Amino acid sequence: MSLFIDTQFLLILLAGIFTALAASFLGVFVIVKRMALASDVLSHVALPGMGLALLLNYDPMLGAAAFLILAALAVWAIEKKTTLPPESIIGTFFVATLAIGVLLVPDEELLKSLFGDLFAATILILTIILSRRLTLSIIASDLAKSIKARPDAAYLGFLVLFALNIALGIKLIGSLLMGALMILPAVAARNFSWSMKSFFSISIILGVLMMTTGILIAKYFEFMPGPSVIITGIVFFIISLLFKRG
Amino acid sequence: MNNESHENHQGHKNHKHSETEHIGPILEVRDLSVTFGNQEVLKNVSFSVNEGNILAIIGPNGAGKTVLLKALIGLTSYDGEVKWRSDIKIGYVPQRLPETESLLLTVKEFLILKSKHLFFKDKEWLSAINHELESVGLSSTILERQLKNLSRGQFQRVLIAWAILGHPNVLLFDEPTAGIDLAGEDTIYNLLRRLHQDRGLTILLISHDLNIVYRYANNVLCLNKERLCFGEPQKALTNEQIEKLYGKNVFYHHKH
Numbered sequence: 001m002s003l004f005i006d007t008q009f010l011l012i013l014l015a016g017i018f019t020a021l022a023a024s025f026l027g028v029f030v031i032v033k034r035m036a037l038a039s040d041v042l043s044h045v046a047l048p049g050m051g052l053a054l055l056l057n058y059d060p061m062l063g064a065a066a067f068l069i070l071a072a073l074a075v076w077a078i079e080k081k082t083t084l085p086p087e088s089i090i091g092t093f094f095v096a097t098l099a100i101g102v103l104l105v106p107d108e109e110l111l112k113s114l115f116g117d118l119f120a121a122t123i124l125i126l127t128i129i130l131s132r133r134l135t136l137s138i139i140a141s142d143l144a145k146s147i148k149a150r151p152d153a154a155y156l157g158f159l160v161l162f163a164l165n166i167a168l169g170i171k172l173i174g175s176l177l178m179g180a181l182m183i184l185p186a187v188a189a190r191n192f193s194w195s196m197k198s199f200f201s202i203s204i205i206l207g208v209l210m211m212t213t214g215i216l217i218a219k220y221f222e223f224m225p226g227p228s229v230i231i232t233g234i235v236f237f238i239i240s241l242l243f244k245r246g
Numbered sequence: 247m248n249n250e251s252h253e254n255h256q257g258h259k260n261h262k263h264s265e266t267e268h269i270g271p272i273l274e275v276r277d278l279s280v281t282f283g284n285q286e287v288l289k290n291v292s293f294s295v296n297e298g299n300i301l302a303i304i305g306p307n308g309a310g311k312t313v314l315l316k317a318l319i320g321l322t323s324y325d326g327e328v329k330w331r332s333d334i335k336i337g338y339v340p341q342r343l344p345e346t347e348s349l350l351l352t353v354k355e356f357l358i359l360k361s362k363h364l365f366f367k368d369k370e371w372l373s374a375i376n377h378e379l380e381s382v383g384l385s386s387t388i389l390e391r392q393l394k395n396l397s398r399g400q401f402q403r404v405l406i407a408w409a410i411l412g413h414p415n416v417l418l419f420d421e422p423t424a425g426i427d428l429a430g431e432d433t434i435y436n437l438l439r440r441l442h443q444d445r446g447l448t449i450l451l452i453s454h455d456l457n458i459v460y461r462y463a464n465n466v467l468c469l470n471k472e473r474l475c476f477g478e479p480q481k482a483l484t485n486e487q488i489e490k491l492y493g494k495n496v497f498y499h500h501k502h
Contacts, residue, residue: 146338
């Protein structure tokens with residue numbers, strides 16, 4: 001029995017680590033783009049998709065992914081057309097989708113289905129490939145355009161990865177924790193960092209540490225991993241404040 | 247001074263560029279108009295630039311100078327015609343970058359962003375970076391410093407290094423010396439002139455400073471939503487023109 005539990009525990013730990021890797025890398029862009037709260041909001045966008053999929057007898061994650069990708073595309077299109085800040089557009093999605101979501105979603109059953117670590121690894125790799133172009137389009141979209149680097153395409157790619165990452169996180173650790181997993185490693189890492197590269201690296205390290213420590217503590221004391229992962233992240237953040245470089 | 251630099255440049259061109267020399271201007275602009283909403287920012291602007299020339303674009307604040315540069319490289323939509331010769335490669339130096347604080351970017355990381363490679367394979371590019379830093383008068387010790395900690399003058403040079411990476415033959419400068427003290431201003435223009443001479447670059451620059459125009463530019467374009475003058479500075483930039491452009495007391499009008 002204990003062997004069975006350990007294998008399952010290791011699988012969860014592994015999935016957690018992969019998710020943390022992807023989320024904390026992407027999280028750097030999320031906080032730089034000032035979209036920290038958007039991750040929570042986006043996770044609610046997934047709810048009606050999941051509800052609908054359950055009603056129609058599909059895997060709820062399919063529904064979530066479809067809705068999140070649609071939302072990302074719509075945000076991108078509306079932002080391009082109106083130049084409204086992304087957060088306000090996402091906020092609009094929030095109220096609409098939350099209302100529908102409350103009506104459609106049954107209960108915790110949603111959080112039980114399983115995804116693959118491959119999914120997280122893919123997000124991580126795509127983010128790495130995108131990171132230079134995305135960085136350039138954030139610091140100076142004019143410079144990006146002047147070398148024909150398509151900043152809007154980079155941003156769209158970012159939004160889609162962002163949405164996929166949240167879809168992954170909802171399945172694995174719940175929507176609440178997913179927001180924290182993106183934000184906390186990155187904000188803590190920023191206080192330790194002296195360059196973009198160190199920013200990414202430290203964020204990833206903190207993300208994995210936070211996830212592993214949180215899950216281990218939860219197993220030891222036998223409570224839910226979600227809160228203990230978040231609290232570990234908060235502790236990292238508080239420690240990072242002591243290291244803040246002027 | 248102007249003539250001298252022009253001759254130098256011609257000499258250089260005969261050495262290196264003779265087989266790629268083309269007849270006709272490197273840039274031809276006809277009836278360029280830009281509107282934002284229902285606001286007319288540029289109206290029917292026409293001019294041309296010959297290879298190896300320096301064109302200075304002057305005009306009061308809000309005259310549409312920056313918008314003109316942006317239209318020339320397709321950063322903003324426009325009506326009319328912008329015709330670059332087909333073999334050109336443009337380096338663009340904006341006035342400032344919108345977001346340098348939050349990303350903690352170092353000079354090195356910033357310059358790597360211009361590489362075509364999305365990751366790895368940076369060795370060649372790094373040696374190109376070192377080379378261009380040297381040409382803008384910065385030592386490689388600056389590579390590890392963060393953009394946000396640079397002085398305005400150093401930052402301007404880094405932007406210029408960014409622009410000349412990858413060997414463009416045309417440079418567009420949006421007010422190279424905005425916010426730089428007089429001494430720094432002088433060396434930035436010397437740097438521009440050196441780049442112009444050594445590499446045979448065609449340069450379009452926005453300037454507030456009429457002295458600069460007389461000293462460095464082959465041609466000047468006076469702009470205030472529409473073209474007010476165009477030609478050699480000594481001929482085109484008459485006192486009446488200057489007054490028309492900036493109003494009276496022009497030389498005390500250098501607000502940024």
